[in-house]
Amino acid sequence: MDKKYIIANWKMNGDRHLIQQYHDFFSQHTLNHHVVICPPFSFLEQIKHQNYHVGAQDCHFEKSGAYTGSISPTILKGLGTKYVILGHCERRSQYSETNELVYKKAAAALDADIIPIFCIGETLQAKENGQTAAFIEKQLQESIPKTQKKMIIAYEPVWAIGTGKVPTPEYIQNVHALIYKLYPKHPILYGGSVNKQNCQAILNIENVNGVLVGGASLDISFFETLMHMPKNNE
Ligand code: PGA
Numbered sequence: 001m002d003k004k005y006i007i008a009n010w011k012m013n014g015d016r017h018l019i020q021q022y023h024d025f026f027s028q029h030t031l032n033h034h035v036v037i038c039p040p041f042s043f044l045e046q047i048k049h050q051n052y053h054v055g056a057q058d059c060h061f062e063k064s065g066a067y068t069g070s071i072s073p074t075i076l077k078g079l080g081t082k083y084v085i086l087g088h089c090e091r092r093s094q095y096s097e098t099n100e101l102v103y104k105k106a107a108a109a110l111d112a113d114i115i116p117i118f119c120i121g122e123t124l125q126a127k128e129n130g131q132t133a134a135f136i137e138k139q140l141q142e143s144i145p146k147t148q149k150k151m152i153i154a155y156e157p158v159w160a161i162g163t164g165k166v167p168t169p170e171y172i173q174n175v176h177a178l179i180y181k182l183y184p185k186h187p188i189l190y191g192g193s194v195n196k197q198n199c200q201a202i203l204n205i206e207n208v209n210g211v212l213v214g215g216a217s218l219d220i221s222f223f224e225t226l227m228h229m230p231k232n233n234e
Helices: 016-028 073-078 089-094 099-111 124-128 132-143 169-182 199-203 221-227
Strands: 005-009 034-038 053-056 083-086 115-120 152-155 188-191 210-213
Touching: 005 083, 005 152, 005 188, 016 221, 034 083, 073 099, 083 099, 099 115, 099 132, 115 132, 124 132, 132 169, 152 169, 169 188, 169 199, 199 210, 199 221
Parallel strands: 005 034, 005 210, 034 053, 053 083, 083 115, 115 152, 152 188, 188 210
Antiparallel strands: none
């Protein structure tokens, strides 16, 4: 297997104990992948380790100012954060984030030299109405700035997040092909109920350059499984 992106999204979870487990594991093992850990803001400094990069789960579009509870790309950069997840469907649904807002945040992140990880994906309703392609194309066009800078796109069908439901390999392959046609230069990841059991099969799908892992990343044994995946089997 070639080098993939393995991005852990802890969401609003984690504690000192989990940080210690990550440090213990990654002090003993180096994975032959690009690993990025995205904990809650408060752990961004503590979680650091030489064997992976660190990412935030969101940022504001301004550099500084009267924005209580928010964090700017400039502050994130100062903390040594290399990536930021933007437009996650939980932010879109719980905080009414729009494509336009995601675009502004992305422009600010890129300006601060932070690599955006764009989350895009159709709702159950769009899927059932046969509108997956149109839904995704609109999100891509409206939320991603035109730039040559490095960016990552994570395809995360809303109906697959935290539900244990995973699209068929053909379904994932078709959507990734569509995204690849529009953005051939950017890594395209899959996210949504990735776990120890299905990770390898998903990573073997054409044009899947990595995975964005939520719930399963809260158990360090997820990374042990990655250690045991056969190499060069593509
Ligand atoms: P999940 O979350 O792996 O728990 O489904 C993925 C995500 O929200 O990025």
